[in-house]
Amino acid sequence: MIKTVPRYLVNFILLVLLQVFVLNNIQFSGYINPYIYVVFILTLPFETPKWLLLVIAFLLGITIDLFSNTLGMHSSATVFIAFLRPSVLKIIAPRDGYESETYPQLKYYGGTWFLKYSAILVFAHHLFLFYIEVFRFSDFFATLLRVILSSSFSIILILIGQYFYRKDTKRF
């Protein structure tokens, strides 16, 4: 457990940098803004205490907020999916539960499981984020379209990222 802390720290920094410097500047046709930093919340170990999950999510969100000048927007959305994560993990658990010494990642539980897992949480995150950004329900369907397009794009990016991890099984 202790050994994983520095690795997650590096992950945290890399994801924030990637999000802030690269992905925040991407905007296809006004509809697609990918937010992939949530993958950090997705891949935290199974045995992370629930309260720590919320605290980490808040720190991650507020870091992104500070860089993109939207104080409170990302943090509320990230805390929201950290709140959902334990229930989602319980619902989509494989028949014989989660094994110890594994992480919620693609290489341990396979593509289908990870796609289901990330799709639910990323969609929830984008839904929350985009609606709190427009802060009204009057353009409901335009916002929904943005949510669907952006979250599919984010999920694709996250899946691609997971395949990068696949090779170096030795590190764990």
Added chain:
Amino acid sequence: MKSLLNFLLRIHFLLLFILIEIFSISLLVNNNYYQRSRMVNFTRELSGRYHQKLAGLKEYFSLLEINQQLVEENNRLLNIIESTYRSEELFFRNVNDTVYNQRYFYTPARVVNNSVNKKHNFITLNKGKEQGIRPEMAVVSDGTIVGVVKGVSENFATVISLLNFDFKISAKVKKNGYFGSLSWDGKDYHTAILNEIPLHADVQVGDSIITSGFSSIYPEGILIGYIDKFEEKGGSFYTIYVRLSTDFKQLNYVNIIGNLTQTEKLEIEQQAIKNND
């Protein structure tokens, strides 16, 4: 007590989630202009309705005073209408085509909420977008200055009172036309401060201070107050204390002034600035 603690321990996840979420959203509302203005608009409509009820009730208590004011006003108006004068020139009278050249129009409104004791005082009026009120309109009471409309909802308007740190207005000394900027120092609701009047200007205690009309919000010549005292404070300018002629504690009915030529004036000023660059 123990069972309570147990209960809190059991739902600590949910509790912590709600706490952090409330904290985040309050950050969001307080720090992002767009979300804040949506929130403020919503609460303005709500509180406006409440204050209107309250003001309606309060009005009964000041009926006597308002009646007196109306009687005085009637008296004054009766004294100046034409029929009370004997006309000497029967054939060559000047007729002002008031509609053609009208520059400002007035809308009456009632104060439904008001304060004088804060550093940023605001006034709420019972007229809004539907009655043609827009931000940046001037508000006067009985010919003296009150403030500027800041935001409007469907039926209410928020006015930045003159008693507000953020409020600045261009004002001039009536008798010689020296102009400066007038603001409030947050101390006394009877007194505002006029700066930037040069030392060589001739000012006396008791001189009238009026609006200069440069800002395109206020017409020229609306009374602000009288000079209470003045002092030289470093440099080449007077610091003038102006006794306001508006009694902000007794505001009941005000007039909102719309400027029909405001956009035209701003446009040509913008153009001049652009050509200069």
